[in-house]
Amino acid sequence: MKLTVNGVAHDVDVEEDMPLLWVLRDELKLDGPKYGCGVAACGACTVHVGGVAVRSCQTLVGDVDGPVTTIEGLGNPDEMHAVQAAWLKHQVAQCGYCQGGQMMQAADLLSNNPNPTDEDIDDAMSGNLCRCGTYPRIRDAVKSAAKNLQVS
Amino acid sequence: MGRIGTIARRSFLVGSAALLGGVAFGYYMYKQPVDNPLDDDLAQGEAALTPYVLINADGVTLITPRADMGQGAYSVQAALIAEELDIELDQINVDPGPPSAAYWNTAIADEGVPFPSTDRGMAAETMRGFMGAVIKLMGMQITGGSTTVPDGFEKLRVAGAVARETLKAAAAEMSNLTITQLKTERGAVVLPDGKRIPYEALAAKAAEIEPVTDVAPRPSTQWRLVGKPMQRVDMVSKSTGTQSYGIDMRMEGMVHAAVRVNPRKGGEVISFDATDAEVMRGVQKVIPVAGGVGAIADNTWRAFQAVDAIEVEWGAAPYPAEQSEHWQVLADTIDAGDADATPRDDGDVDGLATTVEVEFRAPYLAHAPLEPMNATVLVTDDRVDVWTGNQIPRMTQSSVAKMTGVDVDDVHVHILMMGGSFGHRLEDEVVKRATELAMAMKGTPVKLTYKREEDTLQDFTRPLALMRGRGAVADGKVTAMEIKVASPSIMDSQMVERQGFPVPGPDTTITQALWDQPYAIPNYRVTGYRAPKLGPVSSWRSVGASQNGFFHENFLNTLIHAAGADPVEERLRLMTDDPSRKTLEAVAEMSGWGGELAANKARGVAFCLSFGTPCAQIIEITNGEDGIKLDKVWVAAEVGKVVDPVNFENLVAGGVIWGLGHAINSQITYADGRTEQENFWDFEGLRNYQTPEIIVRGLENRDYVTGVGEPPVPPAAPALAEAIFRATGERPTEMPFGERFGFV
Numbered sequence A: 001m002k003l004t005v006n007g008v009a010h011d012v013d014v015e016e017d018m019p020l021l022w023v024l025r026d027e028l029k030l031d032g033p034k035y036g037c038g039v040a041a042c043g044a045c046t047v048h049v050g051g052v053a054v055r056s057c058q059t060l061v062g063d064v065d066g067p068v069t070t071i072e073g074l075g076n077p078d079e080m081h082a083v084q085a086a087w088l089k090h091q092v093a094q095c096g097y098c099q100g101g102q103m104m105q106a107a108d109l110l111s112n113n114p115n116p117t118d119e120d121i122d123d124a125m126s127g128n129l130c131r132c133g134t135y136p137r138i139r140d141a142v143k144s145a146a147k148n149l150q151v152s
Numbered sequence B: 001m002g003r004i005g006t007i008a009r010r011s012f013l014v015g016s017a018a019l020l021g022g023v024a025f026g027y028y029m030y031k032q033p034v035d036n037p038l039d040d041d042l043a044q045g046e047a048a049l050t051p052y053v054l055i056n057a058d059g060v061t062l063i064t065p066r067a068d069m070g071q072g073a074y075s076v077q078a079a080l081i082a083e084e085l086d087i088e089l090d091q092i093n094v095d096p097g098p099p100s101a102a103y104w105n106t107a108i109a110d111e112g113v114p115f116p117s118t119d120r121g122m123a124a125e126t127m128r129g130f131m132g133a134v135i136k137l138m139g140m141q142i143t144g145g146s147t148t149v150p151d152g153f154e155k156l157r158v159a160g161a162v163a164r165e166t167l168k169a170a171a172a173e174m175s176n177l178t179i180t181q182l183k184t185e186r187g188a189v190v191l192p193d194g195k196r197i198p199y200e201a202l203a204a205k206a207a208e209i210e211p212v213t214d215v216a217p218r219p220s221t222q223w224r225l226v227g228k229p230m231q232r233v234d235m236v237s238k239s240t241g242t243q244s245y246g247i248d249m250r251m252e253g254m255v256h257a258a259v260r261v262n263p264r265k266g267g268e269v270i271s272f273d274a275t276d277a278e279v280m281r282g283v284q285k286v287i288p289v290a291g292g293v294g295a296i297a298d299n300t301w302r303a304f305q306a307v308d309a310i311e312v313e314w315g316a317a318p319y320p321a322e323q324s325e326h327w328q329v330l331a332d333t334i335d336a337g338d339a340d341a342t343p344r345d346d347g348d349v350d351g352l353a354t355t356v357e358v359e360f361r362a363p364y365l366a367h368a369p370l371e372p373m374n375a376t377v378l379v380t381d382d383r384v385d386v387w388t389g390n391q392i393p394r395m396t397q398s399s400v401a402k403m404t405g406v407d408v409d410d411v412h413v414h415i416l417m418m419g420g421s422f423g424h425r426l427e428d429e430v431v432k433r434a435t436e437l438a439m440a441m442k443g444t445p446v447k448l449t450y451k452r453e454e455d456t457l458q459d460f461t462r463p464l465a466l467m468r469g470r471g472a473v474a475d476g477k478v479t480a481m482e483i484k485v486a487s488p489s490i491m492d493s494q495m496v497e498r499q500g501f502p503v504p505g506p507d508t509t510i511t512q513a514l515w516d517q518p519y520a521i522p523n524y525r526v527t528g529y530r531a532p533k534l535g536p537v538s539s540w541r542s543v544g545a546s547q548n549g550f551f552h553e554n555f556l557n558t559l560i561h562a563a564g565a566d567p568v569e570e571r572l573r574l575m576t577d578d579p580s581r582k583t584l585e586a587v588a589e590m591s592g593w594g595g596e597l598a599a600n601k602a603r604g605v606a607f608c609l610s611f612g613t614p615c616a617q618i619i620e621i622t623n624g625e626d627g628i629k630l631d632k633v634w635v636a637a638e639v640g641k642v643v644d645p646v647n648f649e650n651l652v653a654g655g656v657i658w659g660l661g662h663a664i665n666s667q668i669t670y671a672d673g674r675t676e677q678e679n680f681w682d683f684e685g686l687r688n689y690q691t692p693e694i695i696v697r698g699l700e701n702r703d704y705v706t707g708v709g710e711p712p713v714p715p716a717a718p719a720l721a722e723a724i725f726r727a728t729g730e731r732p733t734e735m736p737f738g739e740r741f742g743f744v
């Protein structure tokens, strides 16, 4: 099965009904997407397929119909995406386990809605659970990323 | 020097030692021949030393022995050392203690134990059954977040100062100058002519000379780091998805495993049929484990699929099967009248005419950190390695040694970054299950990952608790308050049953944060009742204070209302502790308490002193058409010194969110002997859309330092209950409030 992840083409030999999350983590050794619930209830596994945020734990690899981007492909410590830079600036993370998924969701939100209101942020981000309770900083970071994206 | 001197003398053999071309500073003696009567219990390896500062050709590594569950423990510990060492946080490596280099393992036999010696002493005491120590041990363990700073505030700075002065002495000797001519900054000793000698270049020399131990940490006026906003050392990795956690452990030849253990916790496996599972793709083996079954596969998902395909007949639960029976046991326990402890009994509660009676309940709750339980174990004939994120590596080490028959010194526990804990990682059942699997897969590393459902079903929850209150008011004042509280014992379940440590005496977690509140109510009694064993229970963020803060303050608010008094004013009148009073005054001032509110808005207040930290909260809500909306929370906490204001604010807000989320949305209930809730769709805490604005203030009105990982949790629920009462005329008596009240 062919799969393009973060711009790299892969050929993976797995069951069609294996969730994308486990193909990324266990077959392609990309640990950015996290396992939190497996049932699309937490958002820790969020990646982009064809530029759209999806829960990779509930996306069967056989159904993937576009290039996949994980948090590793969004940006890296040397070259951060605006969302990552905002997350760093606001020091959003506590345990950090949810944050890859949060950032992927936020990047998707901002690509569709460059100037989200509080309500837009709540709507887009409420599927992403943070057990440490970093929501106030997530809101601030999304807004500051929005600002930076508009400027640049 | 005073207290520092005492610390240095008694528990802190400060020195240095050469380690393969490097030097380690800030030795911490575990073995205390003079002061510690428990030496005889300590094995040879326990005389080991843990350094806080390691310098070699690779650079400067600060050892941060407190585990990090997300509370920023690594950063705060590093900052305390770096403050004195004159090095910046971006110049150092931080290591939780067990670095991988081989020399480290041999030089420090017990490196896997992230406890300072005080904890170690207590762990030893626990084993000997010293009651007071058990409570303290529990306090230390359960408050990873709340004790890291108080425990390390002086010790870590002393360690940094010793290292700095010794490096200067080394530089003086090398350059033929006197120490007073030298300065230190940014990881180097600076000579009078401006020449810089990096610490790395001084390591070998420093290891040869006598360490300079006659040091005192700098006065607060000279602090560069402490008290200023810092960037946490894990912030870049956690902002880019590059932080690795226990669940990301990967090794050559590693296999993946899953288990299903009897959801009737502690029940047995009557029979199982793995015929289907065994032939599934990638499945290597099906292995029975204690109370359940496990599967080994070449991929996590395949292992999950395999255990789900095993047909198992489960035995009965060793506790009542239905939730209503659990509540009945608590009621019966109070009715039977056999007190576990009466830690407070002022005035005459019995002789008063009762004007108010209440009954409140708090449910079982799961910890549910976002990273599910996991552990990687490699068993060989003479050595076991465990990689996991947990807070009790010492107990884990001894459990694994017992299970495998491998000498305890040859069991190496490597602590990895944790995706949250909230107390869940004070348990190590996942390591025990992984060890069973790894014993059947000798020579092959086995990574066991719990499915989320397994994590929830097998969790050792917060105890459920039942509180009955009687109180009286007169002349606009609260005059009597009697609290009886019953719950199953955390000590019995966690320490005695699962860790095998006897815990004599009362279980003080049952009455935690009820008896020691700083109120001078003239007639005031608190009695705890220890229920017989129910569902297995454990420490949950803020432990007994999580339910008792709700009980105490919801009751006090009830009485204050009956007295017709103002809940802030009456508390201030009753308070006996000045820093507590200032904490409450702070939130009143921050929120403009007493001002006019719009018709559909209401506010509530609560206070709780827990883990030594007074914390007060005021919440404002809107009672709208769609339900109750949480608008805004003001919170103040007294900690003596806010080490890092940025992290402080995050932790406090997170604690409030934790308290509110579970208060309105979450419970664990039993049916047919098993937990009814399985995943985040039926156990979720707070989500973004329900989160209020939170305004945090840290107070520094005391000369000692306390922690803040847990204290913001207890006041959140009762403050909200009071606001709901004022908005609706009905007082919540039972969590989760969402069962009775509608929320946006």
Ligand code: FES
Pocket: A034, A035, A036, A037, A038, A039, A040, A041, A042, A043, A044, A045, A046, A055, A056, A057, A058
């Ligand atoms: S793991 Fe996919 S949404 Fe939770």
Ligand code: FES
Pocket: A093, A094, A095, A096, A097, A098, A099, A129, A130, A131, A132, A133, A134, B070, B370, B419, B420
């Ligand atoms: S930072 Fe821990 S779950 Fe979000």
